Amino acid sequence: MKNMKKLLCVALGAALSVSLLASCSGGSSSTPAPETTTPAETTPAETTPAETAAAGDLSSALIEDGKLIMSTNAQFPPYEMVADGEGFNGTGFEGIDIEIASALADKLGLELVIDDMEFDSALLAVQNNAADMMLAGLSYSEDRDEVMDFTDSYATGVQVVIVKDGSDVTMDNLGDYMIGTQRGTTGYIYASDTPENGGYGEDHVIAYDNGATAVQELINGTIDAVIIDQAPAEEYVAANADAGLTILDGAWVEEQYCVAVDEGNTVLLDALNNALNELINDGTVQTIIDKYITAD
Template structure:
């Protein structure tokens, strides 16, 4: 079974911010530490502004984000038709740092990845995992989170671990790492690709597949909304999440990485995760 990017994560949420640990100082040292932090923050903000000034984006004054808004809690659509989620809020925070208006284009997951490759979007954010294959056709930001691939099965299923998927029909979302891993491990004929996670889960409910492999956070949302389904305790794979960009756009990559570093340092990224995922 594939196990990649083994890094610490919150078992309850399956997602943590990939940030450096910050330690507090007491006594008179705290004043100096505060002053140093202010200087560092000002320096980082200046660097981000300088990097943003050199940007050429798909549409002037905008940061165009390609996503698949059917993947809660990363990206989803409200009843009012607005977009929300971890990736949506993170992209908005980055756009704010860069002084750009965020433009969100919703499409299939595969199309979102192609969109940046073809120069139709500046960034792709849809719970995108960094893989060697994807690095051949697109560039990535620094990792901003880590997560896991999980397995959903019906209650009473004889599937208790990833190894038990052998000989079963597995549902996944088309183009995702869940699809890639399962195809590699069990063969293309054992995997059914659906346009989104919800459709895969509906197929599981209908008995068309024996299990669904998908990211842990949306997996928990789907299980909560579908009585009779359970999430296995054993994960299928662990992986890093990053922002996809077109090959060779160094200015954008540098600007996005600078913004991410500031958002990690000031706690914004962790607050976004905490907004959508609470520890149980």
């Protein structure tokens, strides 16, 4: 296959840190006091950029005051999954994105609300003001950038290719076979693009509602390969151990996962970016990732 470029998420909001402005109010009397006194200096309580953003006019940037509504597609393990029980913090869901979203909401003093839907619908929910943000193993693309704004990256996603054991499919001849992807993902966007742009053409790609369906169609023999992110790929291969699936060596493409908000919602974008970078810098994000993905 032709080489795919590595995508970097663009921080479209403010820089990683903001200056905290401390205001001191003091009035001056029209009649000077007989004796000059020096008022005691007041040191403002130390606050983080995320707390400053939360204390500002964030409510105007939210769909519902006091709530942070997240759209996702909870069929993308280990980033988002429907839990067997109550899930993380009673949300009914679990995964890397779920815990990061919960930590963001805590930083901003908001209640996290999670709406699970198809991937395409989750994208539209943000654009149509039905959700404040989207986390779903979501990566930056130029097409998405026209209608959404993206935070800084919080994780690297590596897309790989799943095939059946003994398959003749390789990275080099992938475009000669039928490929399955999840609808609306960058895997579909890149693979279905023209060969001139590094893709294989729409005739060689079938989009499915989710990765699990694509993998099942690979098992059924409808398609010859599935392009999907590495972490869920490993989950699907393990869950179908009797089907004889394997992952081709090497990365098909590397991307950076980000949080997305509606285009132009800079108030929310800045608040999320501040909170996200605090969680990255204090090790919270890496701890969450390590909980679900164990390095070999």
